[in-house]
Amino acid sequence: MKILGISAHYHDSAAALVVDGVPVAAVQEERLSRRKNDATFPISAIEWCLDRAGVDPSDLDAVVFYERSMLKFDRILTCALRAFPHSWRSFPNAIKNSLGEKVWVRGIITSHLGAPRRKIFFTDHHASHAAAALFSAPTRRAAILTADGVGEWATLTVGRGERRPDGAAEMTLQREIRFPHSLGMLYSTFTAYLGFAINEDEYKVMGLAAYGRPTMIEQVRTLIRSTPDGAFVLAPEYFEFQTTASRSYSSKFVDLFGPPRNPYDDIDLDSPEGRRFADCAASVQRVLEDVLVDIARQLRRETSLPDLCFGGGVALNGLANARILAESGFERVFVPPAPGDAGCALGAALYADRIYFGNPDRDVPDHPFWGPSVDAQELARASREDSHPVEELDDVPLMEAVADELAAGRIVGWMEGACEFGPRALGHRSILAAPHSREIRDRINRDIKRREEFRPFAPVVPAEAADRFFDLPPGGHRLGRFMSGVFPVRPEWRGRLAGVTHVDGSARVQVLERDMAPRLHALLEAYGRRTGIPVLLNTSFNVAGEPIVTRALEGYSTFRRCGIDLLVAGPTVVMKRGASPDRSLKEGVAWSSEGVARSGAV
Amino acid sequence: MPSVTKGAPLDRIMRPVHRWVWGDVDRRLRKLLTFADVETDGGRDILRAAEVTPDPLLRRLYLEHAIDELRHGELFRERGAALVRARRTWRKVLFAGNPLPGGHGLDDLSIEGQPDYRLLAFLHVAEKAAAGRFTIYRELVDDDPETRAIFEQILRDEVFHMNYTYTQLTRVSPQGYRRHVWHARAKRLWNRYLRIAAAMAGLFGGVALTAMYFVLLPPFVWFARRAERREPTGWTSISRNGNQSPRSQY
Numbered sequence: 126m127k128i129l130g131i132s133a134h135y136h137d138s139a140a141a142l143v144v145d146g147v148p149v150a151a152v153q154e155e156r157l158s159r160r161k162n163d164a165t166f167p168i169s170a171i172e173w174c175l176d177r178a179g180v181d182p183s184d185l186d187a188v189v190f191y192e193r194s195m196l197k198f199d200r201i202l203t204c205a206l207r208a209f210p211h212s213w214r215s216f217p218n219a220i221k222n223s224l225g226e227k228v229w230v231r232g233i234i235t236s237h238l239g240a241p242r243r244k245i246f247f248t249d250h251h252a253s254h255a256a257a258a259l260f261s262a263p264t265r266r267a268a269i270l271t272a273d274g275v276g277e278w279a280t281l282t283v284g285r286g287e288r289r290p291d292g293a294a295e296m297t298l299q300r301e302i303r304f305p306h307s308l309g310m311l312y313s314t315f316t317a318y319l320g321f322a323i324n325e326d327e328y329k330v331m332g333l334a335a336y337g338r339p340t341m342i343e344q345v346r347t348l349i350r351s352t353p354d355g356a357f358v359l360a361p362e363y364f365e366f367q368t369t370a371s372r373s374y375s376s377k378f379v380d381l382f383g384p385p386r387n388p389y390d391d392i393d394l395d396s397p398e399g400r401r402f403a404d405c406a407a408s409v410q411r412v413l414e415d416v417l418v419d420i421a422r423q424l425r426r427e428t429s430l431p432d433l434c435f436g437g438g439v440a441l442n443g444l445a446n447a448r449i450l451a452e453s454g455f456e457r458v459f460v461p462p463a464p465g466d467a468g469c470a471l472g473a474a475l476y477a478d479r480i481y482f483g484n485p486d487r488d489v490p491d492h493p494f495w496g497p498s499v500d501a502q503e504l505a506r507a508s509r510e511d512s513h514p515v516e517e518l519d520d521v522p523l524m525e526a527v528a529d530e531l532a533a534g535r536i537v538g539w540m541e542g543a544c545e546f547g548p549r550a551l552g553h554r555s556i557l558a559a560p561h562s563r564e565i566r567d568r569i570n571r572d573i574k575r576r577e578e579f580r581p582f583a584p585v586v587p588a589e590a591a592d593r594f595f596d597l598p599p600g601g602h603r604l605g606r607f608m609s610g611v612f613p614v615r616p617e618w619r620g621r622l623a624g625v626t627h628v629d630g631s632a633r634v635q636v637l638e639r640d641m642a643p644r645l646h647a648l649l650e651a652y653g654r655r656t657g658i659p660v661l662l663n664t665s666f667n668v669a670g671e672p673i674v675t676r677a678l679e680g681y682s683t684f685r686r687c688g689i690d691l692l693v694a695g696p697t698v699v700m701k702r703g704a705s706p707d708r709s710l711k712e713g714v715a716w717s718s719e720g721v722a723r724s725g726a727v
Numbered sequence: 728m729p730s731v732t733k734g735a736p737l738d739r740i741m742r743p744v745h746r747w748v749w750g751d752v753d754r755r756l757r758k759l760l761t762f763a764d765v766e767t768d769g770g771r772d773i774l775r776a777a778e779v780t781p782d783p784l785l786r787r788l789y790l791e792h793a794i795d796e797l798r799h800g801e802l803f804r805e806r807g808a809a810l811v812r813a814r815r816t817w818r819k820v821l822f823a824g825n826p827l828p829g830g831h832g833l834d835d836l837s838i839e840g841q842p843d844y845r846l847l848a849f850l851h852v853a854e855k856a857a858a859g860r861f862t863i864y865r866e867l868v869d870d871d872p873e874t875r876a877i878f879e880q881i882l883r884d885e886v887f888h889m890n891y892t893y894t895q896l897t898r899v900s901p902q903g904y905r906r907h908v909w910h911a912r913a914k915r916l917w918n919r920y921l922r923i924a925a926a927m928a929g930l931f932g933g934v935a936l937t938a939m940y941f942v943l944l945p946p947f948v949w950f951a952r953r954a955e956r957r958e959p960t961g962w963t964s965i966s967r968n969g970n971q972s973p974r975s976q977y
Contacts, residue, residue, distance in 0.1 A: 159775050195976035206951035209944060216944075217936035221929070231976065246973045282965070300962040352961030389808035481973045510783035671771065678778040686794050 126484060127180055129171065130474030131234070132191040132253070132466050134227045136324060136438075137162045139467035140170035141495070141546075142178050143474040146487035148261075150174040151495035151546040153467045155672040159679070162325060163672075166226075166233055167470075173497060182238040189477040191469035192250035194230045196277035198223045200304060208368035215370040246481060248473045250276025251437070252298060254464070257472030258436035259286040259296055260479060261489040262459035268428040269298065270421060273309045273437035273465070274324075280307035283424050286434065292485030296476070305367040306358045308413055309439050311349055314364060314373045315409040319402055320388035323373065331444060332580040334410035335629040336394050337403030344381050345412045355423045357416055392579065414445045421453035431456040436472070440464035441548065443611040443633045450600050450610065457600045460609035462493030463547030471495075471546070492641050493551055493607060496544035497675050501695035504540075504677035508692075508699040511685075516698045520644065527693060528651035531559055531661065535690040536569060538666055540680045541644055542695075544673070549608045550665035551635060552585065552642035554673050554680075556689065558662040559624065559652075560584050566624040566662070572688030575669045583608055584625035585635040585663040587649050594618045594660055595634050605636030618658075625662050635663060735859045742863060749867040752810060759807035759874070763800045770796030775838040776846055782899070785843055788891050792850075795884045802877045809873070844900040848907035851892035852915055858885035 130141040133154075141151035152174065154167035175182060201219050205212040226233065231245050248256070254271040265288050272281040284298035304310075312330065313323045321329045348363045363381065366373040379385060386392070386402050393399040421433060433455040440446065440460045450458045461468055478484045501517075508515045518526065527537060537557045544554050556573065558565050560582075570576055584594075591597055596613040597605065604610035611633045614626045625632050639646040653659025666680060667673045668687055674680040677694045684692040684699070692699040738745070748754050770793045777789035838846065865878035896904045 159771065159778075193976050199977070203951055203954075205940075206944060206948050207955050209948040209951075210941070213937060213940050216940045217933040220936050221932055228976075243974075247976055248973070249971075279965075284965075298965050300964045302961070303958070303963055306960075354961040356961035358960050387811060389811045477973070507783075507786070511787060670767065676778070682774055682778050682790060682793075685790055686797075 126186040126478060126482060127178075127184055128187045128189060128474045128478050128482075129174065129185050129238075130189050130191065130253075130470040130472070130477070131167060131171065132468075132470040132473070133166045133230075134164055134194075136164060136466040138164050138167040138170070139463075139470040139546075140167045140174045141471035141474050142174040142180065143471070143478055144178060144180070146478055146484050148471055148474075148489060148495055150177040151463075151471050152497060152544070152675075153463075153546070153672075156496060156544060156675040159672060161670060161672050166237070168237055171238070177497075182240060185238070185240060185244065187244050187246055187477055187482070188234050188238060188240045189246045189248060189473040190230050190234065191248060191253040191466070191473040193247045193277055194228050197250075198228050200275070200278050204305070204367050211368045215368065218370055246477050248476050249279070249298075250469065251279045251282040251301065252296070252476055253469035253472035254436035255282065255284065255286070255296060255298060255434070255472070256476035256479070257461050257468040258434035258440075258459060258464065260288070260294070260475040260486070261461050261471070261491075262432070262434050263488065263491055264432040264434070264457070264459060265289070266430055267432035267434045267459065268424045268430045268455070269296070270417075270424060270433060270435045271298075271437040272417070272435075272439035273307075274313060275304045275307055275310065278303045280304055280309060281420070281437075281439075283420065285428050285430065288486045292487075293483075294479035294486040296480060302356050305361065305364065306356075308357075308416060309437070310364070310366055310373075311359060312409060312413055312439070312442075314366065314378070315405065317373045318378070318382065318385045319406060320386035320390070327438075328441065329577065329580060330406045331410060331442060332577075332627070333392070333403050333406040334444070335407075335581075335627050335631065336579055337400065337405070337407035339407045339411040340404045341382065341408035342411055345408045347381065348378070349412060349416065351416075351419070355419065392577065394579065410442075410444060413439075413442065414448045417445050418448050418452045421449045421455065425454040432459065433457070434459045436461060436464045436468070438465040440609070443609055444631075446604055447598075447601075447610040447612055450604055451598055455600075457603050458610075460604065460607060461547070462545065462549060462551065462607040464609075465548065468547060491606075493545045493547055493549070494543040494553055495546040498543050499540045499553075499677050499680070499694045501677065501697040504681055504692070504694045504699065505697045507678055507681050508697075513702060514700045516700075517696050518698060519696065520647065523693070523696060523698065524644070524647045524651040526698065527648055527691070528655055530691050531557060531648075531652055532655045534559060534565060536565070536573065536688060538680055538684050538689045538692040539645070539648075540666065540674070540677065540692075540694040541642075544675050547607070548665075549635075550663065550673055551607060552637065552645040552663065554666040554675070555585075555645075555663045556666050557585075557648075559656070560622050560660050560662040561624055561656075561658070563623050568688065569662070569664065573668060574664065579628075581627040581632070582625050582662045582664050583633040583635060584622065584660050585637055585645070585649065586660045587646055587653075588636050588638045590653070590659050591634065591636045594622065594658070595632065597634075597636070602636045605634050606638070606641070608633055608635040610634075621658060622660060625660070735856060738860050738863055745863055746867055749864060752814060755868070755871075755874070756807045756810035756814065759803045759810065763803035763807060765800075766796050766803060767800030770794075770800060772838055773850070776843075779838060780843055782843060785847075785895060785899075788895065792888055792891070795888070799881050799884070802880070806874055806877055844896060844903070844907050845911070847892045847896040847899065848904070848911035849914070851889060851896060851908060852911040854885050854888040854892060856915075858882060858889060861885065 128143045132139050137153045137155050139153040142149050152170045154170045155161055155163040157169040205216045234245050251271045255269045269284045269286050279301040281302040282298045286296040288294050312327055316327050316330050317323050348360050349357050351357050363375055363378040365375050479486055505515050539555045539557050542553050545551050566582055596615055601612055611631045613630055614622055614632050619626045637646055649659045665673045674683055690701055773789050774793035777786050780786050861878050861882050865875055868874045
């Protein structure tokens with residue numbers, strides 16, 4: 126069967142194609158449209174997935190949308206009614222937003238793909254999260270936990286799933302916590318309070334948390350309290366996200382935590398104000414972890430299963446994941462490479478395949494590389510046209526040459542094969558650098574990523590060397606496979622891994638198995654032979670505000686306008702020229718015709 | 728500055744309005760922050776053009792142009808941020824947004840699949856209009872040397888952008904360049920009309936929905952609140968597993 130999964134309209138939209146039970150293509154719309162967090166209907170992603178598999182829309186057996194849009198509309202309307210009359214400002218926008226496009230999903234799919242109504246299916250939002258986590262994990266039986274801002278009504282669900290050897294698959298979500306009681310919303314509210322962009326900058330809160338002390342746990346606990354059955358409720362008087370579109374926290378929240386941060390102010394961690402914000406981040410981070418650990422522990426007791434599949438946007442919180450692994454009793458925690466809403470496209474398709482159609486379960490390849498491939502020839506051609514030095518090398522000399530450059534302190538843009546599905550760069554669209562000094566970290570922050578100083582960079586290490594440098598608990602390798610856990614750097618290595626060690630001595634390490642990305646693995650080994658430390662700084666190949674690069678020319682244009690020294694795509698290596706003749710281009714080609722504009726000829 | 732940057736007649740007529748906007752610090756910083764977003768978005772669109780054009784010279788020029796636009800965005804943002812820092816009362820309005828996401832605008836520039844002459848004509852017309860307007864803005868912020876300096880710096884770039892887009896347009900379409908420029912002007916006018924129409928429709932829609940909110944909703948509020956009171960706190964068991972139609976949106 127050929128099943129297309131679609132997620133759209135809220136965060137980053139995406140499409141995924143599953144053929145005979147196995148994914149063949151998956152990509153976020155932002156990677157093709159080049160608009161970060163593009164939430165529009167993912168027509169480019171759909172077209173790419175179908176092209177990739179050589180499938181015509183009429184060949185599709187099913188198109189599955191990742192949530193039930195009318196149920197979501199029901200929630201929006203109900204919340205507006207409950208908040209009457211305070212919701213009067215947000216109501217017109219919410220209705221226009223929903224009735225403008227979001228509730229007409231079936232019609233949109235039909236008009237774009239020509240799919241008849243009988244082929245269009247819907248899943249529950251959290252079932253899509255759960256399926257993405259369960260059916261892509263190398264486990265037979267597992268407990269399931271999903272948590273995000275909100276789906277239709279659910280914000281957090283627990284359940285269990287099984288993939289039997291005879292091919293039958295089962296997935297049951299047993300209970301849920303419903304909107305407005307939401308861990309994701311709690312964290313997003315603090316994200317806004319701390320002056321960051323909601324639905325995008327939550328990881329900045331996590332990074333900032335390491336600089337603070339959890340001195341405000343009592344206050345955060347005022348906002349979220351446990352219920353006797355082990356769940357939680359938010360105290361509504363501290364929040365406004367359920368009533369208005371313009372503000373997520375109330376005046377009472379401000380009374381409790383003090384004035385919010387002006388997003389245009391830098392965070393000065395030496396000032397009392399900066400420390401207050403860091404303490405605030407540390408406190409909400411700690412409470413989030415505590416709540417998740419409690420729920421996971423309860424789930425472990427109920428299911429007695431050793432494995433946990435964890436999905437939803439909250440599963441991007443590597444600190445919480447590491448604590449769940451360490452404290453809940455689960456031996457292994459599986460977080461998919463795209464646990465957020467984009468990953469729901471794949472989850473919805475897998476759910477329909479296994480559950481709706483009862484097709485035999487098949488193992489899903491355990492990697493995130495489902496997107497468009499890089500064309501090294503395209504890069505070579507463009508670089509030559511621009512007179513950049515280009516070399517095309519075989520693998521062994523290429524690894525040696527790039528390792529030399531990295532050891533000499535150069536920053537490398539690294540592209541190979543299919544791009545990652547999900548928010549993390551896991552070795553196919555990465556910026557790589559030596560991990561040893563803070564200077565190089567600061568240089569990447571300043572000249573390339575242009576981001577806040579307090580944010581850490583992640584390391585990538587071969588699996589066989591990981592335990593030497595990082596204090597990984599049992600199950601840590603698995604969590605580190607897709608960079609989903611934060612673990613301590615061993616104290617004796619912190620000085621020599623200063624570029625990737627966060628202020629609290631931790632790192633969000635990627636533990637790389639050779640079979641997942643063999644060329645990057647070879648590069649790490651080559652680098653290790655030179656320096657004795659087979660670890661590299663690995664950050665996503667993009668600059669602030671832009672999606673991760675997909676195609677060679679996107680990598681090339683990023684390389685041209687920021688401080689990357691060397692660009693590698695497959696066998697092609699491009700060096701940056703010393704001088705920039707584009708100044709003379711600007712002055713020569715264009716200024717020579719200044720008279721045209723002066724004359725007012727047009 | 729070249730005479731071409733004296734401002735379009737409409738902008739000159741609108742000068743009192745511009746003066747009103749730039750005369751107030753709150754409105755000024757709001758405008759600067761809007762410009763920051765517009766310039767950054769424009770820079771990204773032009774960057775995209777650099778990535779998709781088959782013409783090597785245009786790729787280099789687009790890239791230069793994009794870098795300029797992104798830098799302008801940064802300049803506006805920094806200046807706006809400096810003004811925000813001086814106006815603490817702005818905090819509440821500027822952020823604290825709602826995590827429930829919204830939609831997209833009308834104005835996205837379509838790059839993929841567009842011939843270069845169309846984009847060059849569009850850019851030329853847009854840059855020329857922007858240069859004219861920025862000339863007026865520069866004169867209106869005489870009391871604010873830092874903001875004025877930004878406009879001066881940007882104006883120099885805008886003249887380059889106007890010139891190279893026109894020169895390249897004559898190169899890639901020597902026969903039809905004038906037609907393309909007129910077409911771009913007409914398109915710009917049409918887009919402006921669409922923007923105004925959409926704003927009006929949004930306004931009318933908003934008024935109608937607000938009226939409905941106060942007239943139609945109250946009877947249902949009681950039911951919604953009663954249902955809320957009856958909702959159990961904590962876990963809710965999910966009973967619909969397997970019972971819900973896979974074709975249902977509900």
